[in-house]
Amino acid sequence: MDERIYTQGEVNRIFSHIPSRTLFHWAHSGLIDWVDQRRDGRGVHRLYTLENLWQIGLLEELLSLNLPAFYVESLMGFTRKNLPKEDRFDFWMNNTVILWKVRPRAKEDYVRVEETGRKHIYAYKIPGWHHAEVIPSDEVERF
Numbered sequence: 001m002d003e004r005i006y007t008q009g010e011v012n013r014i015f016s017h018i019p020s021r022t023l024f025h026w027a028h029s030g031l032i033d034w035v036d037q038r039r040d041g042r043g044v045h046r047l048y049t050l051e052n053l054w055q056i057g058l059l060e061e062l063l064s065l066n067l068p069a070f071y072v073e074s075l076m077g078f079t080r081k082n083l084p085k086e087d088r089f090d091f092w093m094n095n096t097v098i099l100w101k102v103r104p105r106a107k108e109d110y111v112r113v114e115e116t117g118r119k120h121i122y123a124y125k126i127p128g129w130h131h132a133e134v135i136p137s138d139e140v141e142r143f
Helices: 009-015 020-028 050-064 069-082 086-093 137-142
Strands: 036-040 043-048 094-099 112-113 119-121 131-136
Touching: 009 020, 009 043, 009 050, 020 050, 043 050, 050 069, 050 086, 069 086, 069 131, 086 094, 094 137, 131 137
Parallel strands: none
Antiparallel strands: 036 043, 094 131, 112 119
């Protein structure tokens, strides 16, 4: 059986609460995948599968956790770079994002100053949580 293909217009209607410019940005920046694209006089129209729609939902969910965009981009980028396209869905279905909630740290804990006086920010101060981690879902109870 052939997999259903969704047009850009259908995706915009399904995710009507997400501005179409945001969906365009996510696709353009590589946060979400699509299966094909067609060009006509009005521009480029992307085509999506059900897995691509699921990926949009996942991205929306991660961003709704108030995770910084750069962190979500690194999570999505990790799966994009390290897993074949056909394994990404299974990866997210079998793993869980754990947010470690702690008291916000002092600003000095996030900055390292070299001997030359140059500052390196190695983490960003995020109120209410310090670290997020992706672990296998069957190990959640251990944490």
